[in-house]
Amino acid sequence: MAYIKSKDNEKFKTIKSLLASKKRYKEQKYLAEGLRTVELALEHGADIDMVILREGTEFNLDLEDHKVHTLSRDLFDQVSDTENSQGIMAVVKMMNLSSDDFDPARHKRVLILDRLQDPGNVGTIIRTADAMGFDLICMTKGCVDVYNPKVVRSAMGSSFYMELLIESQEAILSILKGAGLQIVSSSLDTDNYYDEITYADRCALVLGNEANGINDFWVENSDLLVKIPMYGKAESFNVAISGALLMSKMIKRENK
Template identity: 55%
Template sequence: MTIKSRDNERFKLARLLLKSKYRNKEKKYIAEGLRTIELALEYGAKIEYVFIDRQFSKNSQIIERLEKNTKVFVLDDVLFKQITTTENSQGIIAIIEKNEIRIDDFNSEKHKRIVVLDRIQDPGNLGTIIRTADALGYNLIVLTKGCVDLYNPKVVRSAMGSMFYMDIACCEQEKALEILRNNNIQIISSYLETKNNFEDMKYSSKTAIVVGNEANGINEYWIENSDLLVKIPMFGKAESLNVAISTALLMNKIK
């Protein structure tokens, strides 16, 4: 089936999902790119339907595989360009149901390596942190209030499939702290003003790494409530590292 009208309900929903408030309302989001959508299928994400453009519609074998799992619609190229979020689109977009967990679903047997994100703003950074946490064997990512929307299309692309099965919860920082304290999780925060070199410290078998906003670092709440403040020493002239890079270094050490 080819969709040519901008009044089509599926197309109208996709356009709405470009905005965070409608992603929250509809409990759905957009994922773009063939590999991302293949991983969504592989990891059991609930794909409502897929749009492809005319060029992609020539890939009959891929389309046949997709149609075994979901509905596929050819979208008029003019309409497709209105919902793509990449400059060089591969011509395939999926509408996927959200699969968030609640922080109250915390599992002390499973969630022993945790990353808490304090007001991370850049979607590329968030997606990279999710992907890296997955690669390094972390079990839970917690986004506190003020972080970029988890389902921003750039976050979805940058996470490269990891968000389809990683446990990710969004909550207030006070609730996150309560859960961590109640489950005897060591809270380790990245903080430039401490003297504690992250490589010299001893860590518990159950840890939560807290990393902060790209411009301002962690807020006062986490400084006051952490069990340990650590920093990555700088040996060159750079004053700081990109938050995704520094988080990766900390995760690789504290695992």
């Protein structure tokens, strides 16, 4: 176990650099902080590059097969993304798909996130898509970084094995259309209520930006627009709540 106390240490510099999205993608690694998050990374066989502990912390984890580095309290606080850190994080290697990895036989239920910005929403949606049995999550360029520490924490382990594809909206559309998936978008500008529709067995659901909804590109290229009925005075649902309702209905269609 290596102990690091100098900010000039090269290993520390690498760890700290992963707080920046650009550096994460250059290194193809990201930070996953918190005891439960690290436990889930170990449980699900994530490709862990190293485990980082804060000086003075101990955990009942089997870390024998992993490189463990202890940072001084000051250095750990510099890389921690939480106010009350538990004193443990892991550096995990990314597992991104490319367009060529799309498999129509395996990717039958696809979720598309169109320029979502809130890390908590995105993490919750990833976790929900996992729970609902979706096969692939596509992130359009302009979304918050899926490896943002807050996204990883909110996903509660689902980030470690859910298949992710980060591409332009044009590339994603081409892949899905080529595979014959029905594209369904959540929109207020329709008379189709989500719970009155029969969905195709192979379909893709588009969820739009928190402030502006789905952009015109997806509206124009969708096979079906649906909305969720609202009976109170609120103007809209939170996108994570909308996604949960829509995914639940679509998965029920396939399980009938």
